[in-house]
Amino acid sequence: xxxxxxxxxxxRRASISLGTGRLPRALHPVAWWIWAIGLATAASRTTNxxxxxxxxxxxxxxVSERRSDAPWARGFRGYLIAxxxxxxxxxxxxxxxxxDYGDHILVTLPEVPLPDWAVGVSIGGxxxxxxxxxxxxxxxxxxxxxxxxxxxxxxxxxxxxxRSVPSALYELGAxxxxxxxVAPQLAESVGRVRRARRLRGGxxxxxxxxxxxxxxxxxxxxxxxxxxxxxxxxxxxxxxAHVPLRTRRLTGALVIGGLIGICVGAYGVLDETVPPILGLxxxxxxxxxxxxxxxxxxxxxxxxxxxxxxxxGTETLVAATGIAAAVAMFVAGxxxxxSLQPSLIPLGWPGLAPIATIGxxxxxxxxxxxxxxxxPADVAxxxxxxxxxxxxx
Amino acid sequence: MIRFDGVGVAYAEADRAVLRDVDLTxxxxxxxxxxxxTGSGKSTLLGAMNGLVPHFTGGTLxxxxxxxxxxxxxxxxxxxxxxxxxxxxxxxxxxxxxxxxEELAYSMEHLALDPPxxxxxxxxxxxxxxxAHLRDRPLRxxxxxxxxxxxxxxxxxxxxxxxxxDEPTSALDPTAAEEVIAAITRLVHDLGMTVVLAEHxxxxxxxxADRVVRIGTDGTVVGGAPGAVLATVDDVPxxxxxxxxxxxxxxxxxxxxxxxxxxxxxxxxxxxxRAASPAATGAGSAAGSGAAPGADPVGATxxxxxxxxxxxxxxxxxxxxxxxxxxxSIAAVMGRNGSGKSSLLWAIQGSGPRLRGSVTVAGRDPxxxxxxxxxxxxxxxxxxxxDLLYLETVAxxxxxxxxxxxxxxxxCRAVLDRLVAGVPDEAHPRDLSEGQRLALVLAIQLTAEPxxxxxxxxxxxxxxxxxxxLATILQGLASAGHAILLSTHDVEFVAxxxxxxxxxxDGDIVADGPAADxxxxxxxxAPQVARILAPSRWLTVDAVAHALGPTEVPx
Numbered sequence: 020x021x022x023x024x025x026x027x028x029x030x031r032r033a034s035i036s037l038g039t040g041r042l043p044r045a046l047h048p049v050a051w052w053i054w055a056i057g058l059a060t061a062a063s064r065t066t067n068x069x070x071x072x073x074x075x076x077x078x079x080x081x082v083s084e085r086r087s088d089a090p091w092a093r094g095f096r097g098y099l100i101a102x103x104x105x106x107x108x109x110x111x112x113x114x115x116x117x118x119d120y121g122d123h124i125l126v127t128l129p130e131v132p133l134p135d136w137a138v139g140v141s142i143g144g145x146x147x148x149x150x151x152x153x154x155x156x157x158x159x160x161x162x163x164x165x166x167x168x169x170x171x172x173x174x175x176x177x178x179x180x181x182r183s184v185p186s187a188l189y190e191l192g193a194x195x196x197x198x199x200x201v202a203p204q205l206a207e208s209v210g211r212v213r214r215a216r217r218l219r220g221g222x223x224x225x226x227x228x229x230x231x232x233x234x235x236x237x238x239x240x241x242x243x244x245x246x247x248x249x250x251x252x253x254x255x256x257x258x259x260a261h262v263p264l265r266t267r268r269l270t271g272a273l274v275i276g277g278l279i280g281i282c283v284g285a286y287g288v289l290d291e292t293v294p295p296i297l298g299l300x301x302x303x304x305x306x307x308x309x310x311x312x313x314x315x316x317x318x319x320x321x322x323x324x325x326x327x328x329x330x331x332g333t334e335t336l337v338a339a340t341g342i343a344a345a346v347a348m349f350v351a352g353x354x355x356x357x358s359l360q361p362s363l364i365p366l367g368w369p370g371l372a373p374i375a376t377i378g379x380x381x382x383x384x385x386x387x388x389x390x391x392x393x394x395p396a397d398v399a400x401x402x403x404x405x406x407x408x409x410x411x412x
Numbered sequence: 413m414i415r416f417d418g419v420g421v422a423y424a425e426a427d428r429a430v431l432r433d434v435d436l437t438x439x440x441x442x443x444x445x446x447x448x449x450t451g452s453g454k455s456t457l458l459g460a461m462n463g464l465v466p467h468f469t470g471g472t473l474x475x476x477x478x479x480x481x482x483x484x485x486x487x488x489x490x491x492x493x494x495x496x497x498x499x500x501x502x503x504x505x506x507x508x509x510x511x512x513x514e515e516l517a518y519s520m521e522h523l524a525l526d527p528p529x530x531x532x533x534x535x536x537x538x539x540x541x542x543x544a545h546l547r548d549r550p551l552r553x554x555x556x557x558x559x560x561x562x563x564x565x566x567x568x569x570x571x572x573x574x575x576x577x578d579e580p581t582s583a584l585d586p587t588a589a590e591e592v593i594a595a596i597t598r599l600v601h602d603l604g605m606t607v608v609l610a611e612h613x614x615x616x617x618x619x620x621a622d623r624v625v626r627i628g629t630d631g632t633v634v635g636g637a638p639g640a641v642l643a644t645v646d647d648v649p650x651x652x653x654x655x656x657x658x659x660x661x662x663x664x665x666x667x668x669x670x671x672x673x674x675x676x677x678x679x680x681x682x683x684x685x686r687a688a689s690p691a692a693t694g695a696g697s698a699a700g701s702g703a704a705p706g707a708d709p710v711g712a713t714x715x716x717x718x719x720x721x722x723x724x725x726x727x728x729x730x731x732x733x734x735x736x737x738x739x740x741s742i743a744a745v746m747g748r749n750g751s752g753k754s755s756l757l758w759a760i761q762g763s764g765p766r767l768r769g770s771v772t773v774a775g776r777d778p779x780x781x782x783x784x785x786x787x788x789x790x791x792x793x794x795x796x797x798x799d800l801l802y803l804e805t806v807a808x809x810x811x812x813x814x815x816x817x818x819x820x821x822x823x824c825r826a827v828l829d830r831l832v833a834g835v836p837d838e839a840h841p842r843d844l845s846e847g848q849r850l851a852l853v854l855a856i857q858l859t860a861e862p863x864x865x866x867x868x869x870x871x872x873x874x875x876x877x878x879x880x881x882l883a884t885i886l887q888g889l890a891s892a893g894h895a896i897l898l899s900t901h902d903v904e905f906v907a908x909x910x911x912x913x914x915x916x917x918d919g920d921i922v923a924d925g926p927a928a929d930x931x932x933x934x935x936x937x938a939p940q941v942a943r944i945l946a947p948s949r950w951l952t953v954d955a956v957a958h959a960l961g962p963t964e965v966p967x
Contacts (some may be wrong), residue, residue, distance in 0.1 A: 089550075178510060215799035217763040218792050219856065220784035220816045234802040238842070243505050249468050250506030255493030255522035255570070325517030325530045 043393040045087070048175030050334035055171030057341025058382050061348040062163040065359040066156040067369045070379065071163045074344075075102070077383040078170040084386040086173055087393070098169025102162030109158030113150055117141050121149025121364055149363045156361070179328060201244060208239045258322075266315065273312030280305020337385045347378020413574055413606050414438040414461055419475035420631075421456050421465055430456045432631045434475070438608060440573075443600045443620055445638070446610040447645070448627030450875045451845050454610040455501070457627060458576050461608065462496045463489040480573055494523055496574045497567025501582070503559045504551070512554075512562055513538075513547045519570040530569075537565040541595050556749045557588025561595055568599070575599065577609040581616055582872060585748045585901045586936045589616055596620075612875050615649035615904060615940055618642075619666035639663050647876030650904055650940040653953040657960070670944045677956075678945055684959055711739035714895045715760070715790070715864045720769035722755040722919075729755040731919040732769065737864060737895040742886055744906040744927070745899040746937055747916035753899035754795060756916065757866045760897075761792040773863055784816070791862030795869045797853040798842070806844070806852060807837040813856040828855035831885050847878030854885070865889060867898040871905050883909040907931060907939040907951040927951065 055078070062074050079095070086092045114128070128143040181195055212235045216228065251257075284302025287293045351374040352359050358372035416436040422429040430453040438444050446454050459465035463484040466473045477484045480495045489498070497519075500506050509515045516537055520530045538544040541561045546554065551562065560580055567575060577596070581589035597620045599605040611617050618624075624641040626634045634641060639662055642652055651670050655663045658677045664670040715737040722730040730752045737743060745753045758764025760771050762779030763786070771777050773789040781789065794800070803809045810824040817823075828835060831851040835844065841852060850870060857865070867886075871879055879902070886909055890896055900906060906913060906927065913930040915923040915937070923930050928949045932942045941950050950956050 178514075211796065212799045214758070214763055215794055215796070217783045218761070218787060218794065219800055219813075220787050220860070221782075231802045235799045238798075246500055246502060246505035247508065249464055249489075250498075250500055251508055252468055253462055253464060253489045253493060253498040253500075254508075254519040254566070255490050256508075258490040258493065258522050322521050323524050323527060323530070325514065325521055325527065325534070327527065 041390050043391040045176070045179070045328065045393060046085075046174075046337060046389045047328045047330050047334045048177075048180040050330070050337045051175040052171045052180065053338035054341030054382065054385060055167045055174075057338075057343070057345040058170075058379075059164045059167035060345040061375075061379060061382075062160060062167060064348045064352055065375070066160050067359055067361050067372075067375075068156055068159055069369050069371050070348075070359070070375055071156075071159045073371075073376065073379050074163050074382075075099075075166050077379055078167055080383055081386045081389075082170050082173055085389045085392060087176075089176065091177060092173045095169060095173045098166050098172075101169075102166050105162045105165065106155060106158035109154045109161075110151055113154035114146050115142060117144065117150075119145040119147060119150065120153070121147040121366075123148035123366065125151065149366065152366075153363055201240065201247070204243060205236065205240055208236050212236050212239075270312050270315050273308050273315065275312075277305045277307070277309025277312055280308060333388060333390060336388050340382045340384050340388070344378045344382040347374050347381070351375040351378070413440045413442075413480060414608070415476075415478045416460070416633075417476045417478075419460065419473065419477055421453070421460060421471055421473050423469075423471040429631050430471075431460070431627070431633065434633045436625065436633060436635050438574075438606065438623070440606055441600070441604045442606055442622045443597070444606075444608045444623045444625060444635075445614075445617055445621035446608065446625045446627065447612075447614060447641075448875075449629060449647075449877060450612075450847065450873065452627045452629055453631055454627055455578055457625070457633070458498070458578050458608065458610055460484065461574070461576050462492050462498045463487055464498070490522070493519055493572075494570055495572055496576060497564075497570060497572040498576045499560075499563045499567055499578065499580065501578045503563030506563060507551045507559075510550050510552070511547075512543060512549055512551060515551060515562055515566045516569050518566060523570055533569045533571070537569050540568075540598075541565045555588065556584050557591050560584065560588075560592050564592070564595060574606040574608065577607065579610055579612065579873075582612060583749075585746075586903060588749060589901075590936075593617060593620065612873070613649075613902070613904075615651060618649055618651075621665075638665060647880075650953050651944065654941055654944060654956065657953060657957055667940065667943045670940075674944050678948055681945070681948060681950070681956065681959055684961075711741075711893065713737065714739045715771065715773050717760055717771045718769055720756065720759050720771065721767045722752070722759045722765055723767050724765075728919050730759060733919075733921055735760075735914075735921070737897055739863070739893045739895050740890050741912060742890050742896045742898070742910050743912040743914060744910035745897065745914045745916055746901070746903075746906065749901075751916040752919040753916055754868050757792060757868050757897065757899060758794075760864075761790045761866055762786045763792070787857065787860045788817075788862055790864045790866060791857035791860055792866040793850070793853050793857055793868065793870060795872070797850055797870075800853050800856060801841040801849070804840060805837065806835055806839050806841060809841055809852060809856065813859045817860040819859050824855055824859040827858045828852060830888075831855055832881065845878070846873040847875075847881065850874070850878075850882070851885070858889075862894070864895045864897065867896070869900055870898055871900050871902045879905050880908075903931070903937050903939050904952075906937075907941070908954075913937075 058074055058078060062071060065071065079099070082095050086095070125146050125148050127145050130144040131142040133142065209232065212232050215235075216231050219231075221228070280301055282305075283297055284299065284305050287295075287298035287301055348359070351372045354374065355372060358370055359375065361367060361369035414437070416434045419434040419436075420429050420432040434457070446457055448454050456465055456469075459469060460473065460477050461479060461484075463477075465471060467484075467488040473485070479487075479492055482492060482495065484492070507515055508518050513534060516534045517530050520533065525533075538547055541564065543558070543561060543565060546558060546562070551559065554562065564575070564577070564580070575596075580592055580596070584592065593616060596607055596609070600607050600620070609617065618638060621638050623635060624638045626641050626645060628634070634644065642648055642663065648656070651665065651667070652663055654677075655670065655673070658673070660670070660673045664673055713736045715735075717733065717735040720730055720733045720735070721728070733756060735756075745756065747753055755764060759766040759769075760778075762771065762777065762781070763783070766779060771779065771790075776789065778786040778790045801809060803812060806828075807825070810828060811821070813819075813824040814821050825837075828851060831854060832848055835848050835852065841849060844852065854865075854867075854870075870882060874882065883905065886896055886898070898910075910927045913923070913925065913927045914921050915930060915934070923934075928951060931937050931939060931951060932946065932949050938946070939951055941952055941956065945956070950959075
């Protein structure tokens with residue numbers, strides 16, 4: 020049924036799928052998130068621009084190889100731009116507000132005299148290479164973190180991820196789904212009402228114009244939310260969720276407490292200045308509480324999942340490559356801390372620490388490991404007509 | 413299947429019951445059509461069937477409603493999801509997921525069906541409703557008819573025994589509406605599904621109905637065979653109107669039956685010697701007014717548009733359209749959903765995007781004028797007319813309209829009173845009926861005294877009486893010298909009111925001419941009277957009645 024042209028049309032994907040016998044499918048979203056968080060963890064341990072650049076390159080490469088054509092998968096460029104903006108802002112701020120650290124003077128800006136109460140703040144003055152570099156490295160680290168999270172966001176359908184939310188957190192997941200659906204509609208209705216305001220001659224400025232837009236938009240949003248809630252109810256949402264209040268409270272407390280524990284623990288693991296008790300022990304305690312909550316809560320909702328995402332060997336491998344990058348960075352940090360934080364005083368070239376570099380390169384493997392993305396049938400069928408007219412039967 | 417025993421519904425803030433003393437039984441396998449004027453409680457009756465009333469809407473339900481033996485007082489909608497599927501007025505507002513396949517599976521997930529069963533049912537419903545090619549598509553990118561079919565499919569996957577549909581075709585173009593109706597009749601005939609649907613435009617569904625339930629303005633309900641119930645109704649589809657005029661018994665409900673009764677009438681009309689002339693049928697008159705049709709004087713050209721082009725990204729919504737509108741004329745733009753009608757109206761008004769082209773009204777392009785002046789040359793009533801309203805009371809809206817246009821105080825109110833009588837000053841605009849709210853928005857726009865009046869889908873959600881009234885209003889405006897351009901899917905309304913019809917497809921105007929010429933020739937846009945009396949060119953019952961002479965019209 021599938022014309023031969025479809026295979027010819029996308030030879031890259033076709034060769035992958037035929038060569039290894041793997042069928043196109045979507046990877047479990049959690050695998051992509053573990054991979055991305057692993058990369059992000061690796062990035063958070065270093066300010067070395069070469070390693071950070073390598074991490075961005077790896078993330079971008081995997082995204083370009085394994086991204087689908089869905090609307091949510093088109094935003095990666097936005098994350099790259101956001102990263103660039105962060106670096107530029109960091110540097111500009113440093114130049115404007117005191118960059119006199121070190122002694123390689125780049126330029127001396129005229130200093131703006133400030134009143135006495137602004138002690139410690141200076142605008143303008145000497146700008147040194149060291150301070151600019153420090154700001155750029157720092158900005159680059161933050162940018163890399165954001166790009167890693169962005170990569171996860173474009174590789175894994177956010178809604179499929181929400182479906183992997185354990186059923187104990189089902190209400191939370193459903194609320195997020197509604198929020199995800201209503202948010203774009205809100206933007207759309209603001210646009211529509213603003214256009215409509217013009218039809219009444221613009222309707223003035225300031226408060227009055229704001230009310231003119233806000234009231235119809237809010238009324239519309241309320242109307243839509245009610246319609247959505249009625250539709251969900253008519254279709255069986257929240258059916259037979261007869262749970263004793265005590266169980267519900269216990270589940271909620273365990274899950275939310277556990278999640279807070281995980282957040283604090285993760286922060287403790289990542290930041291060396293935090294007391295050790297808030298690190299690994301907190302992380303473990305939080306995880307245990309959350310799992311207990313899920314286990315108790317998971318029993319109460321009787322519902323099933325349509326076409327559940329399977330977790331297979333590929334998922335484990337992809338997740339493992341991300342973790343490998345993080346582990347390699349930790350090991351490199353213990354073996355040779357200097358290689359991860361390039362020296363500014365005295366100024367020195369950053370180097371590529373071998374262990375860290377290999378770890379990051381391992382995280383590029385999902386570009387081959389992950390199964391090729393599934394294309395919508397109509398796109399696949401229309402490809403031969405579009406790209407190879409001669410191949411049509 | 414569904415039983416109402418002495419049911420009444422009242423809301424605390426309302427002064428009268430929405431429904432009262434409803435005793436009704438809907439049998440297995442029936443297609444039951446619920447009719448009644450706007451605001452009479454059709455949605456309330458449908459909501460009471462699956463428990464949305466009162467569990468979700470509030471209010472007080474007296475008496476008892478049972479569905480397949482289950483009492484809705486003790487079963488909220490979610491507990492009835494496996495016996496009754498419900499599709500609300502705006503299917504897009506009820507979508508929970510974002511792709512077709514997941515939407516179809518949503519109910520089943522909540523009924524905790526096994527994944528293999530779900531997979532099989534999704535495939536079956538995709539085939540049954542012709543949605544297989546759309547399975548991976550994001551719901552937002554579907555056309556109105558496709559969205560409606562997905563919503564119906566999403567209700568069907570739970571294998572309910574009853575399907576309840578609230579105005580399933582009100583937002584659809586004639587072709588998409590027919591697709592949806594065809595899908596519904598297939599469910600009834602092939603699967604023996606019980607279907608209950610509310611609809612304003614009876615002409616679309618009456619022929620398929622086994623039973624008609626009519627809700628009166630006082631909240632009482634009469635149910636029975638279609639012919640019997642329609643005999644008690646004043647506002648009937650054109651086919652029934654024509655049957656009454658010609659005295660056909662039994663009253664035919666399908667075009668096919670009516671055509672078989674029609675030869676005598678056609679001959680009689682031909683004998684009258686007044687048939688088939690476009691002048692006699694072109695511009696219809698408002699129903700019941702009895703004024704001579706075709707008498708509208710078409711004046712000078714007041715709006716000229718050249719090469720109007722609208723694009724959204726790489727999509728060309730309107731392609732180099734030329735258009736001239738004359739004062740005193742009413743033109744209607746028709747065409748599929750997404751054919752560029754709305755984009756054209758907004759581009760002409762100047763508030764919407766326009767890539768190229770010029771529009772000239774009294775020597776100026778409304779786009780280049782400040783918004784407050786643009787509305788004096790071209791006034792637009794948008795599809796979501798409510799977007800223009802934001803104040804607490806009708807009086808405040810009117811006062812604001814006077815201020816905006818620097819008109820004398822009370823101008824807007826005077827216009828409103830001319831359009832519809834008796835809209836209370838202190839009422840909240842959202843509490844008005846659809847027709848009154850439309851009139852209020854129209855009054856606000858008319859306060860600026862625009863030369864050209866544009867209306868985008870003004871007939872949506874209006875019942876026959878409100879549409880008839882709107883037709884009178886528009887004819888009044890035209891005879892006062894305004895040029896009117898409206899976009900609509902409502903063929904019968906166009907036949908009544910327009911003297912010129914433009915058909916758009918894919919951004920182009922593919923037909924432009926006198927209403928009779930364009931409508932009669934089109935398979936999807938021909939009004940019922942034209943279909944019955946073809947090849948003679950009659951568009952409306954009133955035109956026929958007028959030709960036959962006043963003495964022939966039975967009371």
